[in-house]
Amino acid sequence: MADPKGFMTTPRQDWPRRPVEERVRDWNEVYVPGALLPIIGKQADRCMDCGIPFCHEACPLGNLIPEWNDLVSREDWRAAADRLHATNNFPEFTGRLCPAPCEAGCVLAINQPAVTIKNVECAIADRAWEEGFAPPRPPERLSGKTVAVIGSGPTGLAAAQQLTRAGHTVAVYERDDRLGGLMRYGIPAFKMEKHHLERRLEQMRAEGTKFRTSTAVGRDIGADELRTRYDAVVIATGATAWRELPVSGRGLTGVHQAMEYLPLANRVCEGDLETSPLSAAGKHVVIVGGGDTGADCLGTAVREGAASVTQLDIYALPGAERDEDTEPWPTYPVRLYRLSAAHEEARDLRTAPVADADARLFAASTLRFDGDAEGHVRSLHLVEVDARRRPVDGTGRTLPADLVLLALGFTGPDRQDGLVDQLGLELEPRGTIARDAAFATNVPGVFAAGDAARGQSLIVWAIAEGRAVAAAVDRHLTGSSTLPAPIGPYDRPMAV
Structure with a gap:
């Protein structure tokens, strides 16, 4: 806690947006470039380093928020990036797209504006790329096991990166011509410019993850063929069946x-x-x-x-x-x-x-x-x-x-490609893929994660699902796992 009185002396200040008349004439991100770093240290000072940080519980990733707030306030960006990446594969995505349930759970928010946790996260992530604090992390040795991940949204990418770093040979199958799922074609560029996505994909390629675009599993390649070819399959296709x-x-x-x-x-x-x-x-x-x-x-x-x-x-x-x-x-x-x-x-x-x-x-x-x-x-x-x-x-x-x-939301995975029916996957009454406590479906070696199984949710939950299913698959392939599993398949956000 760099400034014990920061929450009393410093008001909340958010990343300023560009003038409306300017930004509606382009597709660039809405925020003023470079305006975050000059204010973020003082904003991090507002964190009280609570004895019981409810921001941890509010965030399904279990982000170490008080720790990296303190490090940012001390301008130790390398250590802050290490603590942030310890729990989140893609903080530049969540720092721009997540609605920040962590801020709703901030203890300061009981009677004051919350700490700008989301802005601090984004500042750390961007600084990490600028300073070279996010290098590829290829595995030291390969396990000899192969995994297919179906879907390249935040769940699929998180699962693929975790499994690749654990030493497995991973291929990601994406039915669109470009990678990223809804982050690519559903999220407008004014919310997140696509170079953030491209940068992470290049990192993953350098680590050894393989990508197969324009390949709809169930249509362009049979689901049973994929299951036969790989030791494990992760379904992370999202909930794209619209209401x-x-x-x-x-x-x-x-x-x-x-x-x-x-x-x-x-x-x-x-x-x-x-x-x-x-x-x-x-x-x-x-x-x-x-x-x-x-x-x-x-x-x-x-x-x-x-x-x-x-x-x-x-x-x-x-x-x-x-x-x-x-x-x-x-x-x-x-x-x-x-x-x-x-x-x-x-x-x-x-x-x-x-x-x-x-x-x-x-x-x-x-x-x-x-x-x-x-x-x-x-x-x-x-x-x-x-x-x-x-x-x-x-x-x-x-x-x-x-x-x-x-824009009425989504009910579950799209069944038009035939993936669900070809594998004979059991579904929940609401249309999502059924799974057990280990993220496993009724089909041996096939796992389901993200919105396809959880239902429509937030990007932070999607990444948490990807990390958790990776631990489950790693355990299935090797008998044990040291990969973090931040959530279980039945966990839900805090509610009354």
């Missing part, structure tokens, strides 16, 4: 799933396309769904030059303060009004004049879509709902809509 909205007019042209829209915008940024076939330019856009995916659609539509953008959230407008009765400290307050970068942009640019706050209409439920004579969507009809999602009489309204994006 539908079964209302009248769903089949109209112009009504699309968010994950049909976002990948195309990302491909424009990658240079694959000049413009997206689903570009929001000049269109009235309505996003159905109030979560992070909806916010990603919002920021993307604003940058594409939409005529208007409105986001519908079926929940009521949340308060600005934690509800201690329903979501007490140190749990993560889901129902809390937060202003993401995309919502800040929409608010300042007034993309949705009818919105309750920023671009959002709260307690709003979609009734139907109407189209023109050519079968293209032109309007969305909605109604206000109460806390039990029952329509409130007299609250119906119509919004112009040339493009509707459905």
